[in-house]
Amino acid sequence: GKVVIATHNQGKLREMRELLAPYGVELVSAGELGLPEPVEDGHMFAENAAIKAVGAAKASGLPALADDSGVCIDALDGAPGLFSANWAGPGKDFAPALARVQAELAKRGATTPEQRKAHFVSALVIAWPDGHQELFEGRVFGTIVEAPRGTSGFGYDPIFQPAGHAKTFGEMSAEEKHGIPQDGSPGLSHRARAFHVLAAACLRKPA
Numbered sequence: 001g002k003v004v005i006a007t008h009n010q011g012k013l014r015e016m017r018e019l020l021a022p023y024g025v026e027l028v029s030a031g032e033l034g035l036p037e038p039v040e041d042g043h044m045f046a047e048n049a050a051i052k053a054v055g056a057a058k059a060s061g062l063p064a065l066a067d068d069s070g071v072c073i074d075a076l077d078g079a080p081g082l083f084s085a086n087w088a089g090p091g092k093d094f095a096p097a098l099a100r101v102q103a104e105l106a107k108r109g110a111t112t113p114e115q116r117k118a119h120f121v122s123a124l125v126i127a128w129p130d131g132h133q134e135l136f137e138g139r140v141f142g143t144i145v146e147a148p149r150g151t152s153g154f155g156y157d158p159i160f161q162p163a164g165h166a167k168t169f170g171e172m173s174a175e176e177k178h179g180i181p182q183d184g185s186p187g188l189s190h191r192a193r194a195f196h197v198l199a200a201a202c203l204r205k206p207a
């Protein structure tokens with residue numbers, strides 16, 4: 001049956017559709033259903049993902065999948081973390097958020113890659129209308145580069161370079177950022193890795 005993708009973030013929605021494409025699940029977005037954006041007042045990614053998934057499942061009567069994610073920077077004690085979307089401001093223009101990251105790192109004298117370590121987290125919750133829910137998480141470690149590079153992806157992608165790679169997420173194609181998770185490997189991005197665990201637990205590829 002149908003599954004609601006409980007996000008209002010277009011970049012995320014595109015990636016969630018791509019990651020679910022091999023499974024032939026019929027998807028409908030929260031926006032298409034006119035579902036409201038719930039208040040995300042949890043203290044962990046998993047809590048916020050549950051708020052969004054349970055809210056959408058109850059409102060729609062369909063199973064709903066939500067992703068709560070963000071970038072955690074070691075030198076900033078994990079900021080922006082849960083507040084990754086908030087740093088962008090209401091216009092959702094990411095330039096100010098990227099500039100703020102650089103300013104905060106400069107304030108702390110963090111110039112070397114070692115001092116600029118960061119990781120992305122994705123918490124996926126699938127919830128059913130009766131309130132049952134399951135959580136799957138993925139993360140990817142890397143560094144914050146000194147100046148944005150690339151225009152692919154969304155959010156903090158132009159300033160995040162995953163460990164062992166020469167490109168930022170902003171310089172990668174969607175396929176590179178996902179890391180071809182469909183070949184049985186866990187994938188590269190936090191979201192691809194979370195979907196890899198979700199798929200192993202609940203999804204079957206059509207024969």
Ligand code: ITT
Pocket residue numbers: 006007008009012040052067068069070071084085088120153154155156157169189191
């Ligand atoms: P929904 O709650 O409607 O899903 P949102 O953008 O508010 O949309 P979050 O609260 O989970 O979602 O915020 C996550 C933020 O973290 C997102 O806005 C991006 O700025 C950042 N982020 C998450 N995943 C990312 C990725 O793969 N690449 C770049 N930035 C990412």
